[in-house]
Amino acid sequence: MVAGVGSQGNPAQKDHEQRLIRRILGGEHEAFYELIRPYERRVYAAAFAILHNEADADDCAQEALLKAFRHIRQFRAEARFSTWLVQIVVNEARMRRRKERAERIEPLEKDKNEEGGYTPHDFADWREIPSEVLERKEIREKLGEALGSLGRIYREVFVLRDMERLSIEETAKALGISTSSVKTRLLRARLMLRDLLAPGFGGAWSNNLSFAKGTKPW
Amino acid sequence: MVVRCEDVWREVSNYLDGEVDPGLRAAIEEHVRECKRCTAVVDGTRNVIQIYGDERMGEVPLELSGRLHQRLGGNASSSRRGFLGWMAATAAAVLVAGGFEIARSSAFPHQGLRSEHAQSSADVPPDMMVIVAEHGKTFHVAGCPFIHDKSNLRTISASEAEKEGYTPCVRCMTKYLDAGATA
Numbered sequence: 001m002v003a004g005v006g007s008q009g010n011p012a013q014k015d016h017e018q019r020l021i022r023r024i025l026g027g028e029h030e031a032f033y034e035l036i037r038p039y040e041r042r043v044y045a046a047a048f049a050i051l052h053n054e055a056d057a058d059d060c061a062q063e064a065l066l067k068a069f070r071h072i073r074q075f076r077a078e079a080r081f082s083t084w085l086v087q088i089v090v091n092e093a094r095m096r097r098r099k100e101r102a103e104r105i106e107p108l109e110k111d112k113n114e115e116g117g118y119t120p121h122d123f124a125d126w127r128e129i130p131s132e133v134l135e136r137k138e139i140r141e142k143l144g145e146a147l148g149s150l151g152r153i154y155r156e157v158f159v160l161r162d163m164e165r166l167s168i169e170e171t172a173k174a175l176g177i178s179t180s181s182v183k184t185r186l187l188r189a190r191l192m193l194r195d196l197l198a199p200g201f202g203g204a205w206s207n208n209l210s211f212a213k214g215t216k217p218w
Numbered sequence: 219m220v221v222r223c224e225d226v227w228r229e230v231s232n233y234l235d236g237e238v239d240p241g242l243r244a245a246i247e248e249h250v251r252e253c254k255r256c257t258a259v260v261d262g263t264r265n266v267i268q269i270y271g272d273e274r275m276g277e278v279p280l281e282l283s284g285r286l287h288q289r290l291g292g293n294a295s296s297s298r299r300g301f302l303g304w305m306a307a308t309a310a311a312v313l314v315a316g317g318f319e320i321a322r323s324s325a326f327p328h329q330g331l332r333s334e335h336a337q338s339s340a341d342v343p344p345d346m347m348v349i350v351a352e353h354g355k356t357f358h359v360a361g362c363p364f365i366h367d368k369s370n371l372r373t374i375s376a377s378e379a380e381k382e383g384y385t386p387c388v389r390c391m392t393k394y395l396d397a398g399a400t401a
Binding site: 117118119120123124125133134135140143147158162163165168183186187190191193194197198201 | 224227228230231232235237254255257258259261262263265266267269270271272274275
């Protein structure tokens, strides 16, 4: 397995998690809370990426955590706990989604463009975006809306990879797709978001921003 | 190597992830230096990754921390216990629905009898999984309609329930109580 980013990839973290799992298996159920705490956000984010509804994502995240607790014995030490957890929540969210869709009799979500190229539509220049832009709630909402407007298959890859910083391999494993699919979907997700946001950051929103010209915030 | 705009758009994601070979990287950079449109695409895509990767983006649309903690943790003062309470409550629902056995928790302290009207429950199988409410006095079979406080339910064995001072519900446990009375 390719090493991922963040603390979950280091051996000390893995040892710590193994100890917690042994304690849980020994009956110390409270240790489960400590085990999942670093990944709560990720579990919720994955559920949200698929269901795109806060209440459903909340329920789904909780159900997934309960399932993880119930099946902790099945966790294999050679795997990464965070990936295992995300796989559970992804499965749970997809199951709910399938059920919901069956009830509404919606057509299957397919995107015939997935494997094709993507041509950017907007070439507005928004090179210099001050970091403080994210302090503005309305901007964060615009970003949330843009993300929400993506198709589910793009949103889930983007959230896991770019927001939760999973590696390409971990994202592929968590979603049960190939690494090349991750890359293709990620490209489209990023470019679609850029197209959606460029008009705002390139003009409309920046009129009210105090730009720090000549400096990049990152 | 010469790349066109379409090549840059196709590879921009891999380029920003450092997943293109050095030759292609150099060619992309050379193209981008001369091409305003591709500069906008590369910079804009980099911005997308940076902005959404910012910790503050966790708040929208994922206002998760507070809500998840609230529901997992009950209240801030007893988050762990609250969490287990939630787990057991969900487990109780699972028990009702499908009959899983879960959440035998020994994390709760031994208490005295909760009811002064305690009846002998010697005939309740000690391993039977029963439902108790945090502030209740009796233990129940899953799905008993007389569980009044449904907010903090736990699923534990009958023997543990008794240790904690709970007594059998006179409605749903009636057959065991009758048996106890006639024994």
